Amino acid sequence: MARRIEFKVGLFITIVTILILASITYVAYRKDVFSIVHTYTLSSKTGENLTVGMPVAVWGFTIGKVSSLELNDQGIVLIQIKIPERHIRMIRANSKFILDKPLIGIPRIVVQTSDLGDRPLSPQAIPELTESNDINEIIKRAQPIIEKADRIMANIEGITAKLDDPEGDVNRILRETETLIARFSKRDSLLEIAIGDPESIKAIHESLRKIKEITARVDGILQRIDAMAGKTDEELYGPDGVLPQFRNILRDLLMKLAKIDTTFDNINQVSAEAVDSTKNLKGLRNELDETIMTIRNLADEIDRKIPFKTQPEIKLP
Amino acid sequence: MQAFLTDHRLNVGLVSPEVPLISNLPVWSNIALIRQYHENLPGEKSRALVIDLLERFGMTSIAEKRNPFLTEEERFCVMFIRAATIRDAIVCLDRPFRLLPARPGGRFFTEALQKIDDLIAEVHIFDYSREKEPYETNDGAEN
Amino acid sequence: MRTTSSLLGTLAFAAGVFLSIFDRRTYNSASRTVFIHQFYFTSVQILPLFLSVAAVFGSLINGMAFQVIKNLGLTDYLGRLLMGFVVTELAPFVTVLLLALRSSAAINAEIAVMKVNRELDTLEHFRIDLLHYLFVPRILSGMLSMIFLTSVFALVVLSVGLIVSGLIFGTGVDAYFDTLLNAADIFDIIVLLIKCATFGFFITMIPIGFGLRATRELTSIPVSVLNGMVTVFLAIIIIEVLSSIIRFI
Numbered sequence: 001m002a003r004r005i006e007f008k009v010g011l012f013i014t015i016v017t018i019l020i021l022a023s024i025t026y027v028a029y030r031k032d033v034f035s036i037v038h039t040y041t042l043s044s045k046t047g048e049n050l051t052v053g054m055p056v057a058v059w060g061f062t063i064g065k066v067s068s069l070e071l072n073d074q075g076i077v078l079i080q081i082k083i084p085e086r087h088i089r090m091i092r093a094n095s096k097f098i099l100d101k102p103l104i105g106i107p108r109i110v111v112q113t114s115d116l117g118d119r120p121l122s123p124q125a126i127p128e129l130t131e132s133n134d135i136n137e138i139i140k141r142a143q144p145i146i147e148k149a150d151r152i153m154a155n156i157e158g159i160t161a162k163l164d165d166p167e168g169d170v171n172r173i174l175r176e177t178e179t180l181i182a183r184f185s186k187r188d189s190l191l192e193i194a195i196g197d198p199e200s201i202k203a204i205h206e207s208l209r210k211i212k213e214i215t216a217r218v219d220g221i222l223q224r225i226d227a228m229a230g231k232t233d234e235e236l237y238g239p240d241g242v243l244p245q246f247r248n249i250l251r252d253l254l255m256k257l258a259k260i261d262t263t264f265d266n267i268n269q270v271s272a273e274a275v276d277s278t279k280n281l282k283g284l285r286n287e288l289d290e291t292i293m294t295i296r297n298l299a300d301e302i303d304r305k306i307p308f309k310t311q312p313e314i315k316l317p
Numbered sequence: 318m319q320a321f322l323t324d325h326r327l328n329v330g331l332v333s334p335e336v337p338l339i340s341n342l343p344v345w346s347n348i349a350l351i352r353q354y355h356e357n358l359p360g361e362k363s364r365a366l367v368i369d370l371l372e373r374f375g376m377t378s379i380a381e382k383r384n385p386f387l388t389e390e391e392r393f394c395v396m397f398i399r400a401a402t403i404r405d406a407i408v409c410l411d412r413p414f415r416l417l418p419a420r421p422g423g424r425f426f427t428e429a430l431q432k433i434d435d436l437i438a439e440v441h442i443f444d445y446s447r448e449k450e451p452y453e454t455n456d457g458a459e460n
Numbered sequence: 461m462r463t464t465s466s467l468l469g470t471l472a473f474a475a476g477v478f479l480s481i482f483d484r485r486t487y488n489s490a491s492r493t494v495f496i497h498q499f500y501f502t503s504v505q506i507l508p509l510f511l512s513v514a515a516v517f518g519s520l521i522n523g524m525a526f527q528v529i530k531n532l533g534l535t536d537y538l539g540r541l542l543m544g545f546v547v548t549e550l551a552p553f554v555t556v557l558l559l560a561l562r563s564s565a566a567i568n569a570e571i572a573v574m575k576v577n578r579e580l581d582t583l584e585h586f587r588i589d590l591l592h593y594l595f596v597p598r599i600l601s602g603m604l605s606m607i608f609l610t611s612v613f614a615l616v617v618l619s620v621g622l623i624v625s626g627l628i629f630g631t632g633v634d635a636y637f638d639t640l641l642n643a644a645d646i647f648d649i650i651v652l653l654i655k656c657a658t659f660g661f662f663i664t665m666i667p668i669g670f671g672l673r674a675t676r677e678l679t680s681i682p683v684s685v686l687n688g689m690v691t692v693f694l695a696i697i698i699i700e701v702l703s704s705i706i707r708f709i
Contacts, residue, residue: 002360002364002493005496005497005500005504006496008500008504009496009499009500009503009504012503012504012507012608013499013604013608016608016611016612017608019611019612019615020607020608020611023611023615024646024649027641027644027646027649028646030641031641031644031645031646033646326587327587330586331585335578335581336578336581336582336585336586337577337578337579337582338579338582339574339579339582339583340573340574340577340579341570341574346493350490350586350588351586351588353488353489353490353493354488354489354490354491354586354588354592354593355587357488357489358489359489360489360492360493363489403586
């Protein structure tokens, strides 16, 4: 009886001890408790928003944490971060350390490494921690885009005026094309006949192609801004916020480009008297080219200043 | 008697209703407990020792029994053996007829003593003077 | 006044018991036997019932909780729910309640009966230290039982959780383990182990203390058990609150 009890107790203790130790060891292993940890020191002029245990992240993944904070004799805050061995390749000499204070959620230190092939950061080096504040940063980034959008609006206004003006280029072309319809209604390649200049035809086709291309790009950006606006702060993205206004401008732009596109489609379907039409179309094409160029620059600017490409969706922390 | 117990408290083994068997332990554990605790004797060895001692009394069958299931005589013998397992035991019987109301003759004590004589240094019986007769010896101590 | 003195008495007794845990004389063949038997009655004998309770309770809790977090769209919090609530809070609480109901009551009654029957006097006569032989092995057994049974409970509930999350969320084994690992924190596990040990210490120490308060009268046994169990319940609440304060503040 006594031996049976001893056996059962021994068996139970052994099995459960193994299970407990295995579980704890596995969790500890996955949490890098056993891995070699490298310590780096960063400097900052202020300790505000810095806390021990704050995560250190690369591309949204936590790779380490702040282990200690210290104020030195020169009044500089020294921040020690601990990075496990397996993440050490993310910390290079060119790495930039940014204190990221998101709109929602806890602050964290973001490591930006442009060249992973660069030499490792020396443990003796003390890189400076720069600060990033989501709201101010986005407003700062958005400001030149808004200015540029204003200039585009002026150009668009010009084009719109021509569309609306009964004596404007587009309307005049339309009237002329209507006349041509009667004459050459049964002919093929009516545009060629109307203009009589192969170079001009080519240029107009090119412009049309560019408009479609740019329209698609701007539309894509709008969709991404829509996705972003649905997830962020009311103040920034609300009805009176910065990005909705910008979005409205772009929508207006798209609408107007669509009008021009339709006009050109109409032209393409009609005939016209060659000499007069060529002159009018050339003038319009130049204006169109200028607008296209500006829109292209704007699109590039947006892509450059808001990092949609690497981060398709702005995630909340 | 109290003075005697105090003087010999390191190796006195009392057999008395005031020092009962532990009811949630089997007989063998009650006896083995002393050496297990003081000498760190392993469970199996101490059990073997107890079985050997019980065998001398022809009572191995009661090894797994508990106190409430013992007869008066069995209970007395177990308490007697327990007292004897102390090193250089000075066994002290405190009014033994309280444990043995059937009042067996003095021969019972002598025989019991002879069975575990090798373990015991001294035996002292404390009882009233009027109870002197049942004991075969005439030099029983008085309380 | 009386309550304060009772509390101080209990704390002084706890301190004595705690110091005896580190006393070499505690560890001998007799104490080992007591420990093994107590552990058997507390942990092994209860195992079939305990596993059934863990499986049923685990299924219910997991089923309800997973359904709620799915409806609220909080599936990201699955790991935190399991590790932060089920493992670190629910598992020790259910375990301590079961052990208190079963073993604490039994220990309290056993010590009270020994006191009434003068069996404690027997031990003292044979120079067997009550702390070393009777109390510490029982308390160690209680501490170890709490840790082991809580771990068993947690493992059963997490295993049931794997099945339930597979049914409700379609979660695979790897994804489930990753979710748990992300939510697991070594600090929480250490606090959990300390909490279990503390629970085990007090749910055995208090009944022993109250068992010793019994008089020579048989009628003192139920009174001793009643008072002991109420105090055990209060101790459970206090430890639960203190551990929450340590974890969350």
